[in-house]
Amino acid sequence: MESMDQKIDEMIADLKSYLEYLKGMGIVSLPAYEMKADEPGQSTMITLEDVRKELGDCKRCKLHRTRKTIVFGEGNEKATLMFIGEGPGYDEDVQGRPFVGKAGQLLTKIIQSINLSREEVYIANIIKCRPPQNRNPEPDEIQNCHPFLMKQISVIQPKIICALGTFSAHTLLKTDAKITALRGKLYNLEGIKVIPTYHPAFLLRNPEKKREVWEDMKKIAELIQTQ
């Protein structure tokens, strides 16, 4: 039988190697239930508004030079279900809201397919500023944005995250497996269930894949029922 001390040593070693792994990925801060002091001796949980304020007129990466707006994310601060896409496109950059273009209209329908509305869920992206010509986000851009997404997640505390597309799934799950292998399966991110599915923009190009997304959404609806 392992002694309590041995178990604690093992836990510390595991935690240390996990933190080293995150550091290697460029993640230098972790989400935490941060407290802010209202008045001396008092404290409250941080809100999305606090996270937005901390982000400010962000110039942490080069995308600030070409973006029009910061697309922070929107929806229910207490959402059970959160959708995380890749990054803003043209329409999102203009309007300052996530998923409002053609892919966004399809996402709205996907959400409605399980009898939810956009207002009931929370929608965000891996990065908050549009990359020029909608190119893929670069590692330094993801790295700078990641702490803010993780803070949003820690404020919202969703039960389920639907990762939309390869970039979202790879960043959240720290894997480079193919989205075809990842989709529809259940993963764990710090106690939150993560289900990757295809990105709505991919579905616009490959409508025959909608059926698989429908299967994934049914799984999500079932999970919500059990919450």
Ligand code: URA
């Ligand atoms: N694609 C995304 O990944 N996010 C958006 O907000 C819009 C399109």
